[in-house]
Amino acid sequence: MQKEDENLILEEEFDRSVSPTSSPSQSKENELLRISNLSIVYESKHANLLALDNIDLEIGQNRLIAVVGESGCGKSTLALSIIGLLAMPPAKIMNGKIEYKSINLTALKEKDRRKFRGTEIAMIFQEPLTSLNPVYKVGDQIAEAIAVREERKNDRSMDLESEVMQRTYKVNAPDMPSRLPRFKPGGLTKLLRDEVLQVLKQVRIADAEQVIDRYPFELSGGMRQRVMIAMALAQKPALLIADEPTTALDVTTQAQVLRLMKELIDEVNTSILLITHDLAVASQVADRVIVMYAGDIVEDSDVYDLFREPLHPYSKGLLSCIPVGSKDKAKLKPIPGSVPDLSKPFVGCKYASRCPFAMEICSKRSPRLVEARPNHRVACFLYSGESR
């Protein structure tokens, strides 16, 4: 393991053209998801908590975007709002929109929004044991996911959004009956056995034949997470949101699952939005890293640029918190202080109280996210005078 004074500066010569996202902002065709000015508040009778504060972000096709932040920074809220699983009271969208392939998801009613969930945008969660139904065999659950996809594909009652969805479906499915034997355990699996096996093999499960007949509790954590990924991908989503998918796994299993996810991006033609608290994990798999703090995006950059030159003081602080090397060589520099109370209205930059570079303006106004370097945005007055 390398240990440097600042483990940020990379020794090797780095050729900019190598980076996949170093080209200027993607054209509209490649863009999958665009979030503009999104603010989400949690309302309760005690207080209103500002979970997301005017977020802007874009996700392109076939990319792995990592959203990194500590507890309470709003990353889970962001994930849930994209897929539409946020409990709407108490959460409320104050302003902004989420556009998926140019369709405004936030303006849709739930019955229309549902059409995107699972089919276009899928999600996997941290604890696979609670995400899988313990009383059904794994094969049945995957078969159900495939069946839902087929049903939706054949559903003629869909309206204009169906064009979008049919555009992206590439699968050749066997002839499906219009009413599937949904509630008979094993019935679906018989019908779709080949597809289920294929999906399981795609997530590199070696003995797929046996796994089909297993129950979730019979599998290890890593296997369960792969089954989750298999179920999510069975519907061929264009965007897969993974909320801390490897936090509960062993480090070697984590490596396997991360590697799998990275390879699946091109195999299945999907993009992955990876939510994590672990900056090191992000550095290993992401194309682009978005750093969040207390509901704001503070830095949004290509992964190589971020680690070579982290601009925002929080990013720098986060990096210096990662233990690298022994205590004698490099003592950790923790970030002093704590996250501000998001239930109170806040003036100025939220990080100012902990920032070693804080200036006078930082406590008065809140910095906007601007492009300080090519394709590297940061919200900090050190780099721009623009405020919100």
Next chain:
Amino acid sequence: MLSPDTRSDEEGPVPVASSNPSSAVRLREILSSIKADKGAMVGFVIVAIFVIVALAEFVAQSTGFLLAPYNPIKTNVGPQYAAPSLAHLMGTDNLGRDVFSRIITATPNDLGVSFTVIIFALCIGAIVGSYAAFHGGILDEALMRVTDIFFAIPALVLAMSIALALGPGITNMTVALMIIWWPPYARLARGEALKIAHQNYIEAARLSGAGRSKIILRHVLPNISLTLLVYASLDIGTVILVYAGLSYLGLGIKPPYPDWGQMVSAYQDFMLSYPWLPFFPGLIIALGVIGFSLLGDGLKNTLTS
């Protein structure tokens, strides 16, 4: 492998509910949330009335002072079979006794029995259950089988057999009820104790030199008390009902001393001719059960939220 924590460190935002609750503050919180819940409020009022009357009557009986409007035992304080009126709020019975006074006089008995049984069951059940959970082995198995026996036989039948063996009377009745009432609490306590047996703070207590008894006393009982209390608050109504049933069957306090269940039994023949007679004791029993159940439900909602 655990997930990251809920918030960052140091003087961080403390939850909005009181940052330093003393028992008085908690009590106030509980009371205010009960006030908010209409059902619980009704239950609270009913229970309060019952308890106040029971206490007042108890004091009165001990000091020989008559709280009720009429002497409940003396016959012919009013006309026989009088319908409810201002003079006799619940009418009079076949012996000319004022029903209202009888009901009031009976209150401390019925309530007293219920509370005694529940408190006994709580204490014994908690201790036995916790020890069984932490001892394991033979003690645990024995407890489980004993409670199985008690579960297999209906409560009423069991109580009746014990009462018949001991003889009638309120003390024997209470003892009989106490004997049959504690096993479910022991079972519940055992389950709760098992849940926390593997918590790290129990192990930390062992590392602090605490023996089994100290751990149970200091760590287990306080932490399982909430569940047990919630269960007990819903259970009081049941004891009242069972005791009323037993005294209806004649196993309770002997006449002429008044007792709700016994009154129902004695007046039931007059159901068609003078319906107020069996109605009021029955109503009071029902109110008691409903009141305690509502309050218990409200407490459950508050304490488990």
Next chain:
Amino acid sequence: MFSILGGIEIVSLTETVEVRDEDILVASHLKKYYRIRRGFNPFDRSKPKFVRAVEDVSITVPKGKTVAILGESGCGKTTLARAITLLSPPTSGHIFFNGRVIFDGEGGKFRNVNYKELYRDLQMVFQDPDSSLDPRLKVKDIIAEPCKGLLDIEKEAIDAIVMESLKAVGLSQEHAYRLPTHLSGGQKQRVAIARAIAPQPRLVILDEPTSALDASVQAQILNLLLSLQTNYNLTYILITHNISVAEYLSDFLVVMYAGSVVEQGPTASVIANPRHPYTKTLIASAPIPNPLKRTLLTTEIIGEVPSVINPPSGCKFNPRCSYAEQICREKIPELREISPGQFAACHLAEKIP
């Protein structure tokens, strides 16, 4: 009887263990087996099965140093910690601590252990800050508990110790009157640390002390642990699955896999030059914050942790090992010295790159 190196030889009933002056804890050939309860089937003639949670583990902990026990789930590290503290005593083996033998022998035949004396010098910080503090006790009572139970001193002295411990871990007087539910994860862990150091122990076992915490909080706690070690002259046994934390904090590293030690030695040497394939895999899988070194993606890692009831024959790692040869499937490798101070349990330790 003294050995040539100047230490003391403890002669027990079953064997001789060598303990040097500078060691505070020596655990020798520890085994912890759990018998799997079978039903009442009288026709079941199969031999009773055991979960071999800890299989013949020996550890030496020098005074004032930090020994890290590194491994993934199911490797037996937590079981080992609980065996050493006698919370869940070993099935067999010997444990020498702080000048005397505290465990010696088979299944429960202990030397006379005075638990109060033992825990005065041996304490533990647990992994989960939420479950390690009694939710009904105030912080000051939580910290006072070991003092009350282990030290024979009056109330005022205990209060003084409590306040001092709070200060030492970076909390203030005000925190003393709070309940755990009104503390953050980092604060809770600080309370747990304060409780552990209050009776002034000599050895503290840290069971994944920062796994449940955010990165910035983790950094604070790690630095706190370091300063406490210096100020209070503590020895640490650190249990972790995080190799970066192990590398940062420890002087000696013990790598465990499926109940056995597969490699041990000075941390710097083991990490710089791992001699066991599993150690190499661990190092390669650990995410480092450097996108130019994506070892996580390039290293081939196959399979998962084996069953503890029916482990593979021979070396337990062999089904997942890319260097495995026939001998690995047949013979269990012994832990042997590959280079001065560094031990590995691998037949091919010298040959692998």
